[in-house]
Amino acid sequence: MTSIATMLRAAPGFAELDTDCLEQIATGGQVAEVEAGEVLFRERAEPESLFVLLDGRICLTGTANTSSAVIDILEPASSFVLANVLMDEPYQVGAQTVRDSLLVRIPAGSVRAATSSRPAAAMAVMRSMSAELASMMRQVVDLKVRIAAQRLGTYLLSQVGEPTAAKAEFRLPVSKGLLASWLGCRAENLSRAFLALRAYGVETHGSRVLLHDVARLQDYAGVVHPRPSAAIGRPTVEKIFGDAFRLRPKWSPGS
Numbered sequence: 001m002t003s004i005a006t007m008l009r010a011a012p013g014f015a016e017l018d019t020d021c022l023e024q025i026a027t028g029g030q031v032a033e034v035e036a037g038e039v040l041f042r043e044r045a046e047p048e049s050l051f052v053l054l055d056g057r058i059c060l061t062g063t064a065n066t067s068s069a070v071i072d073i074l075e076p077a078s079s080f081v082l083a084n085v086l087m088d089e090p091y092q093v094g095a096q097t098v099r100d101s102l103l104v105r106i107p108a109g110s111v112r113a114a115t116s117s118r119p120a121a122a123m124a125v126m127r128s129m130s131a132e133l134a135s136m137m138r139q140v141v142d143l144k145v146r147i148a149a150q151r152l153g154t155y156l157l158s159q160v161g162e163p164t165a166a167k168a169e170f171r172l173p174v175s176k177g178l179l180a181s182w183l184g185c186r187a188e189n190l191s192r193a194f195l196a197l198r199a200y201g202v203e204t205h206g207s208r209v210l211l212h213d214v215a216r217l218q219d220y221a222g223v224v225h226p227r228p229s230a231a232i233g234r235p236t237v238e239k240i241f242g243d244a245f246r247l248r249p250k251w252s253p254g255s
Contacts, residue, residue: 004029007104011052011079013127021121025114028107033100040095040103047084047091049105053077056101057173060093070181072135073098073174079128085111086125098174146222148185149193153221155183156202156209168211176207 005022008014014022031054034040040051043063051058058074071093074080084091085108114121142151160168172179180190194204200220201213211217 004031004104004106007031007054008052008106010054010077011128012077012131013079013124013129016127017120017124021114021118021124024118025106025110025121025124026104027110029110030105031102032105033102034097036097036099036101038097040097041081041091043092043094044090047081047088047108049108050079050082050085050111051095052079052104052106054102054104056103057098058101058103059096059098059174059178061096062093069184070178072139073178073182075173080132082111082125082128082132086115086129088112098178143184148183148189149196150221151183151185152179152190152193153197153200153202153217154223155179156197156211157214157218157221157223159209160211160214166214168214170209172207172209 003023004026005019008022008026009017014025017025034056040058041048043061053074053076055076058078058080059070060072060074060080061068062071063069072080080095081091081093083089088108111125115125116122142154146154159170159173161170162168174182176190177187180187183190183193185193194202197217197220200217201211202217203210203212217223
């Protein structure tokens with residue numbers, strides 16, 4: 001069975017660490033399958049664990065007064081709430097699974113102990129926090145400088161599996177209601193955004209999306225055309241971990 005230390009290599013920042021360092025961070029860690037709709041933690045709760053998402057989708061939410069909004073929708077190979085765990089401060093967001101998910105939970109104490117005693121672990125944590133910050137900054141820029149249709153176009157382009165593809169077809173991995181909240185608009189604004197993108201080759205049938213002209217959509221959304229990369233063809237997290245995905249306990253709150 002694949003060790004938790006090996007699984008952590010899928011997350012940004014941890015791949016460069018040696019085995020001993022990873023094993024210290026992974027001390028007391030658990031791998032769990034979590035059903036869709038389960039709350040992992042609530043906003044302002046005390047940090048107990050660092051989470052690494054291996055498969056599925058996680059929704060991070062924030063509240064103000066009586067309103068709530070989707071802060072981020074995480075995809076596989078993501079670590080999250082690292083800053084809160086490191087500083088031993090309450091979670092600034094809540095987290096809930098959008099789909100059945102596979103994740104690693106690392107006790108907060110193990111993370112703090114490793115980073116305080118090993119410079120390499122501290123650097124790995126900084127790299128992971130940098131990845132989280134970069135993602136948030138991209139979203140802030142999108143909200144400030146792009147209209148809803150452009151933000152939607154950027155999101156649709158992020159779902160294209162082949163970076164140099166001229167066309168693409170896929171299904172939305174989240175509901176349109178969740179997507180609207182994440183993009184900072186209402187459901188009716190999202191519908192209008194999809195209509196506006198028809199002029200740029202976007203066709204939808206329920207959750208099914210067809211992009212007939214990827215380059216044109218990139219130009220409209222202001223996305224830099226990608227170049228061929230060595231990462232093309234990289235095996236998925238599921239393939240890397242293989243049969244280990246079938247050998248986990250079910251999630252239970254507080255476990």
